[in-house]
Amino acid sequence: MGMRPCMRCRRRFVGKASHIYPAIMTQPEPWRQKAALCPTCFYEIIEWAKCHLANVNYDAEPENADVEDEFCPVCGSGQQKMTAIFITAYPAGGERLDFFGECCDDHASDVVEVLGYHPLHST
Numbered sequence: 001m002g003m004r005p006c007m008r009c010r011r012r013f014v015g016k017a018s019h020i021y022p023a024i025m026t027q028p029e030p031w032r033q034k035a036a037l038c039p040t041c042f043y044e045i046i047e048w049a050k051c052h053l054a055n056v057n058y059d060a061e062p063e064n065a066d067v068e069d070e071f072c073p074v075c076g077s078g079q080q081k082m083t084a085i086f087i088t089a090y091p092a093g094g095e096r097l098d099f100f101g102e103c104c105d106d107h108a109s110d111v112v113e114v115l116g117y118h119p120l121h122s123t
Ligand SMILES: [Zn+2]
Pocket: 006, 007, 008, 009, 010, 011, 037, 038, 039, 040, 041, 042
């Protein structure tokens, strides 16, 4: 237990993995790839999500229900057709975290690269 490689950086690590369940609503197929991550990679992704996506708590009062942050986290544009991004994260031994955001279609692949595995386009 705990010596499997991280699915993002490929390094082996000691201890429990944290899990991430991203879904990027690309067309025609949504991109989904759950991953078991080392603490470093998990932290990097959560920090990115906190900066660029809205932290959603589905169990709480929906006081911030209208999250109108419709700007691409990559280029800052809000003019284009947007691709929804959902990230559910389970820190090892911690509470579930949910994030939601949108990016323009052109930058969905950049978001996948931030997450760090299997870029949509290998250009
Ligand atoms: Zn890693």
